[in-house]
Amino acid sequence: MITKFLKIMAVGGMSLFLVTGLSAQVIPTNVWTDFYGSAGTYNGVALPVGSVINAYDPQAILCGSDTVRNAGQYGFLPVYGDDAMTPEDEGAEIDDIITFTINGRLAVKHGPDSSAWTGMGLPKEVNLSASAAISMELVSSPISQYASPKDTIHYAVTVKNTGQGIDFYRITATSSNGWLVQPQFGFSYALPNGNAVVHFDLLIPALIFEDTSDVIHFRVSSGIDTSVYVEDSVTTYVAITDAPETPNAVPSGFRLNQNYPNPFNPVTTIAYSLPARASVRLGIFNLLGQKLVEYNLGSQSAGNHVFQFSGDRLSSGVYFYRLSAGESSAVRKMILMK
Structure with missing residues (x-):
């Protein structure tokens, strides 16, 4: 039996399914039902790219997972069935009603198809919606570093998810000298009350003729709501005598x-x-x-x-x-x- 990562909570009279570990694993089997959605929403807007869609059977087994790649859409999401040849419970059985979450929040199902698991067959369209309070705070900013021409300096920023569901973060940064800044590719995810580390690299030019410094202004934004962000700055000191x-x-x-x-x-x-x-x-x-x-x-x-x-x-x-x-x-x- 796989470890269950599903936790059922009651908040404001509504049951919420929260994934308690981003390491939860889906066990693929040789039978599944494909689900998809074309008009999903989160907090009243199209599903943000990067959102995590999870599917659970009535026994709270995680049997499908997908990441939104196009705003408002998910799928095809294979929701796997139980393998009758093994003693483990890997997933759904015929006519099981599948429960979906968006970023760990219980999703409302809007059809047009039902969420009943039917095994191998035509894909089923089940549009989803959910909501959550989005908030974050800055845990730690990078400290200033000393560098030489041609160095690549790595900076990391830690933020805390103080919102209600899973959130994910992206960083942008600009150099006061116009030097090349390379932010990390993709998102960093955090559970509620969990931390995420995002990072960027500063590439020091080779042609520097005197000691100088560069101030990098950076902003870490929620991938769900980009109006929620933290920002700060860090200074890099460059000494040509070290080159x-x-x-x-x-x-x-x-x-x-x-x-x-x-x-x-x-x-x-x-x-x-x-x-x-x-x-x-x-x-x-x-x-x-x-x-x-x-x-x-x-x-x-x-x-x-x-x-x-x-x-x-x-x-x-x-x-x-x-x-x-x-x-x-x-x-x-x-x-x-x-």
Whole structure:
């Protein structure tokens, strides 16, 4: 028997079916009924692209799932039946009434066909509608980074879904210098009260002739209602002295320096050297070896680099920081004293 991810709740006198894990799995079988819709709505507007349509049998088994690719439409959505040759209950049986959700919210069925499962046969059109309050909040913004010409700097933003159903998010970002910004492809999904991480990369131009900085303004919007969003900015500092334009500027090996100041409160500088271009990650750990946070610093050029770490969300104590660059890594200890 597959794990049931369906949770039935009563809110305002109405039963809602909420998927409690985006990892819920449909088990395909050799028999199914195709459903589709051509005029679905969510909060009174055409189903947003990216919306998740799930189908359940009367035993609350998830037996079909689809993602909206064209506004207002879903399908063909195969809703699978139970395989009589296995002991598990994989799905529906003849004449079972199928329940649908949109983004985890119980959907109203508008026909024109019934939602009864009929096995292999003609597709059935069942238009759906549902509604939910949409809201979100900013959990964490990226911190400023230092870079060199030709670097690719990775920034991540965490948002929280404070609305009623599943929501999904997309990020847009603009560079004050007009540099190339690459937002992530597709949506990041979050359950109610859950977090989603969205990200973008900043590509530093090769031809920079003096130390400079770039302010990136970004906005994370709900994919359901783009009028619901959070926004902020982050600064990238570019130093041409870190760019290996002369042979003598290239470090002879990988090196992670002791942070300074140390002890610190709450900001400290972590300096490191790269002998060649590499993808860089920085992890912060407690005394038990548990990873508290990890920063993807992107692809960085050979040279000397610095990272400003803020421990404003940590309590006083001893921590370790580990820098990984390609196949090289090193660990050092630091002390936060508030």
